[in-house]
Amino acid sequence: MARVSVPTKQDFDWLRAEMVGFIRTQLIAAAATLRLAEQLQNGGRRAEDFAAAAGLEPAIAFRFLWALASSIARASKSPRTVPDSRASHEGCTPALVVAP
Numbered sequence: 746m747a748r749v750s751v752p753t754k755q756d757f758d759w760l761r762a763e764m765v766g767f768i769r770t771q772l773i774a775a776a777a778t779l780r781l782a783e784q785l786q787n788g789g790r791r792a793e794d795f796a797a798a799a800g801l802e803p804a805i806a807f808r809f810l811w812a813l814a815s816s817i818a819r820a821s822k823s824p825r826t827v828p829d830s831r832a833s834h835e836g837c838t839p840a841l842v843v844a845p
Contacts, residue, residue, distance in 0.1 A: 769820065772813045781813075 776782070779799045784790060790798075796806035 769816050772809075772816055775809065776813055 779801075781795070781799075784795060784798055792807040792810055793803045795801075795810065796803040799806065801809070
């Protein structure tokens with residue numbers, strides 16, 4: 746007879762971490778495709794302005810920007826985030842520093 750194992754909390758934690766990683770990867774890919782960094786180069790923009798430049802509906806742009814910002818905020822609080830000593834800008838979140 747086959748032995749059935751019950752998933753543990755560690756199994757669910759692992760699966761959740763994998764899913765969150767996939768979602769973050771997709772958000773970053775979408776930001777790159779929509780050239781978000783280039784659009785924010787001269788400062789912040791409203792979601793409506795970003796939507797017009799990216800060819801998106803304003804509601805979709807708002808939800809995308811909200812999801813990206815909240816994902817970054819969660820990542821910067823994660824114990825798995827390694828601080829980067831190159832974060833020289835005051836108020837810069839180390840998790841957002843990208844190596845050249």
